[in-house]
Amino acid sequence: MSHNLHKNFQKLLQGYQQFRNKYASGESSLMQQLAKHGQNPDVMLIACSDSRVDPAILLQCDPGDLFVVRNVANLVPPFENDGHYHGTSAALEFGVCYLHVEHLIILGHSQCGGIQAKLSTTPLPQDDFITQWMGLAYHDTAHTHAMDVDTCAQQSLLNSYHNCLTFPWIKERVDQGQLTLHLWFFDIKQGKMLEYHPKLETFSELDVKASIP
Ligand SMILES: [Zn+2]
Numbered sequence: 735m736s737h738n739l740h741k742n743f744q745k746l747l748q749g750y751q752q753f754r755n756k757y758a759s760g761e762s763s764l765m766q767q768l769a770k771h772g773q774n775p776d777v778m779l780i781a782c783s784d785s786r787v788d789p790a791i792l793l794q795c796d797p798g799d800l801f802v803v804r805n806v807a808n809l810v811p812p813f814e815n816d817g818h819y820h821g822t823s824a825a826l827e828f829g830v831c832y833l834h835v836e837h838l839i840i841l842g843h844s845q846c847g848g849i850q851a852k853l854s855t856t857p858l859p860q861d862d863f864i865t866q867w868m869g870l871a872y873h874d875t876a877h878t879h880a881m882d883v884d885t886c887a888q889q890s891l892l893n894s895y896h897n898c899l900t901f902p903w904i905k906e907r908v909d910q911g912q913l914t915l916h917l918w919f920f921d922i923k924q925g926k927m928l929e930y931h932p933k934l935e936t937f938s939e940l941d942v943k944a945s946i947p
Contacts, residue, residue, distance in 0.1 A: 777836070
C-alpha cells in the first residue's frame with residue numbers, strides 16, 4: 735500500500751470517529767431517533783458515482799435527509815418491466831411509492847467520466863458494462879462525437895427527465911402536484927450548482943433565496 739493510500743484510509747477512520755461523536759453517541763442521538771421512527775426523507779436524489787459530487791456533502795445533509803441512488807453518469811433508464819435487474823428503477827419505486835418523497839433531484843456534473851467515455855472515439859480497453867450502460871445517455875449520431883462533454887451531460891439530464899416520466903407512478907404524481915422533478919448540474923471547477931429552467935431551456939445558478947419560503 736502506498737503512503738498516500740494509507741493516509742486516505744486513515745482519514746476515513748478518523749471521519750468515522752467524528753460521525754460517531756456527532757450522530758451516534760447518547761440515548762437521544764440522531765441515529766437512535768432514526769432507528770426508533772424509521773426514515774422519512776422528503777427528497778430523493780440521483781447522482782453520479784464520481785467522488786467529487788457526493789450529494790450529502792454538497793448539500794451538507796444529515797443522516798435521514800436524502801434517499802440517494804448513485805450510478806455512472808446519474809442516468810435514469812426508461813420504464814422497462816422486462817424481468818431484468820433494474821437497480822435504479824427499484825430505488826425509484828421505493829423512494830416514490832413507499833417513502834412518498836416530494837422532490838426528485840437528478841444531479842449531473844461537469845467533467846463526467848462516463849460521458850467522456852461515451853464521446854471518446856477510442857474504445858475502452860475493459861468494457862463489459864460501461865458502453866452498454868452509457869447507451870442511456872444523450873445520443874445524437876450526427877453530433878454526439880463533436881459535442882462538448884458538459885453539454886452532453888446536460889442533454890443527458892433532459893433525457894433522464896423524460897425517462898422518469900415513462901414510469902406511470904412518477905408521471906401520475908408529477909401531474910397531481912405531489913412530486914416535483916429538479917434537474918441540477920454541479921460545476922466542479924466553479925464549485926457552483928446550476929438548475930434547469932424549463933421555460934427558458936437554460937441552466938443558471940441555483941437560486942437559494944427563491945427556494946426558501
Ligand atoms: Zn459523472
